[in-house]
Amino acid sequence: MDVYLYFNTFLSYLGVIIVVLIILSQMIKVIPEYERGVVLRLGRLVGAKGPGIIILIPIVDKMVRISLRVxxxxxxxxxxxxxxxxxxxxxxxxxxxxxxxxxxxxxxxxxxxxxxxxxxxxxxxxxx
Structure with missing residues (x-):
């Protein structure tokens, strides 16, 4: 009985960790030097961000990459x-x-x- 309890607890923690990793991967974006990210929050322009690490709010923010190269x-x-x-x-x-x-x-x-x-x-x- 204890083995099943530990296994279910392990699966629960594993599921939570996977969900957190998916959310973090959607939040953090890396913009290279030759691009800028135009951020929209709920459809309203926030501005151009970058280069570097950009943190977005999942579902609320949308980012479009624009190249600054010729x-x-x-x-x-x-x-x-x-x-x-x-x-x-x-x-x-x-x-x-x-x-x-x-x-x-x-x-x-x-x-x-x-x-x-x-x-x-x-x-x-x-x-x-």
Missing amino acids: VTLDVPAQEVITRDNVPVKVNAVVYFRVIDPAKAFVEVQNYIVATSQISQTTLRSVLG
Whole structure:
């Protein structure tokens, strides 16, 4: 009888330890130097955190990682007719990086797609 009691006690402690470890793994996040974590608490912006160890409240806080490294975007080739009626195909590359991660996340739905779209539009308007 005592063996069953000890075994049940051991399983109970083991279950509690596993639950605590799962909660701690959800609470503690490590942000590298080249990223920032934009933290939302119940849907409201708390701010950009990092680099380093970030402690979140499980279920209440949500964190989105934003890279601060330079991103390279290929602009699709644009075919343009010059003033002397010669068709020209122009390729372009855009390099950008995020300066304010909170604005990049909150003010634009997808900042990478938005940058690609504005670069295509600007290329078309410059070329004619």
